[in-house]
Amino acid sequence: MKNLILESERLRIRNLQRTDLDDFYFYRSNPEVTKYQGFDTYTLEESNSFIQSQMDKTFGNAGEWVQYGIENKLTGRLIGDCAIKLDQDDVRIAEVGITIAHTEQQMGFGKECFITILDFLFSIDGFHRVSEIVDVENVASIRLLESLGFKKEGHFIQNIFFNGKWGSEFQYAMLKQEWQSKKKANR
Numbered sequence: 323m324k325n326l327i328l329e330s331e332r333l334r335i336r337n338l339q340r341t342d343l344d345d346f347y348f349y350r351s352n353p354e355v356t357k358y359q360g361f362d363t364y365t366l367e368e369s370n371s372f373i374q375s376q377m378d379k380t381f382g383n384a385g386e387w388v389q390y391g392i393e394n395k396l397t398g399r400l401i402g403d404c405a406i407k408l409d410q411d412d413v414r415i416a417e418v419g420i421t422i423a424h425t426e427q428q429m430g431f432g433k434e435c436f437i438t439i440l441d442f443l444f445s446i447d448g449f450h451r452v453s454e455i456v457d458v459e460n461v462a463s464i465r466l467l468e469s470l471g472f473k474k475e476g477h478f479i480q481n482i483f484f485n486g487k488w489g490s491e492f493q494y495a496m497l498k499q500e501w502q503s504k505k506k507a508n509r
């Protein structure tokens with residue numbers, strides 16, 4: 323088990339660290355950013371303890387969500403975070419979630435981060451499938467998944483009580499062979 327560090331052209335995906343606190347709190351305290359996510363806005367104290375809880379986590383543990391920082395390599399600042407959870411019963415399957423700071427959205431960072439994670443996961447021997455569940459109203463996330471070629475597999479209707487009302491969700495997934503074919507087609 324080791325700490326994950328992934329790099330793309332503009333981004334470094336690595337463990338959250340103490341110096342990320344101000345940047346993390348900046349976007350995680352914004353209700354627009356957390357609107358469709360399974361957690362509320364964070365206070366500064368909650369941001370601090372969350373970062374502490376993630377700092378030493380390693381990649382590879384079944385059933386554990388690990389939240390990694392997304393750093394802009396040019397500025398060294400945190401512009402978001404992403405989470406990977408390997409399935410409890412089969413580590414060849416994962417769920418992924420991405421959050422980009424409100425000031426950094428729609429600049430291709432979410433997509434660049436997701437591509438980097440998919441390339442990494444599907445490079446693991448035997449790795450099979452990545453899925454994500456999104457609120458049906460989360461247009462940005464749906465666009466991101468569809469632009470990456472994720473397939474919509476499910477539509478759960480009023481399956482979750484969220485922010486005082488019943489919400490509905492889509493399930494999207496990508497298989498290794500689909501990702502490989504997409505990469506080949508884009509070459």
Ligand SMILES: CC(C)(COP(=O)(O)OP(=O)(O)OC[C@H]1O[C@@H](n2cnc3c(N)ncnc32)[C@H](O)[C@@H]1OP(=O)(O)O)[C@@H](O)C(=O)NCCC(=O)NCCS
Pocket residue numbers: 354355356358359418419420421422423426427428429430431432433434456460461462463465466469
């Ligand atoms: C979803 C999210 C990660 C997208 O990140 P981003 O960096 O803004 O997305 P990108 O700039 O890489 O855009 C990816 C694609 O989605 C589209 N897109 C992004 N935001 C959009 C929006 N608000 N409305 C419509 N399309 C949008 C882009 O046009 C792009 O499409 P293309 O590749 O066909 O050109 C970001 O909006 C976010 O953090 N939202 C809040 C957190 C959240 O809900 N996360 C998902 C649940 S885990």
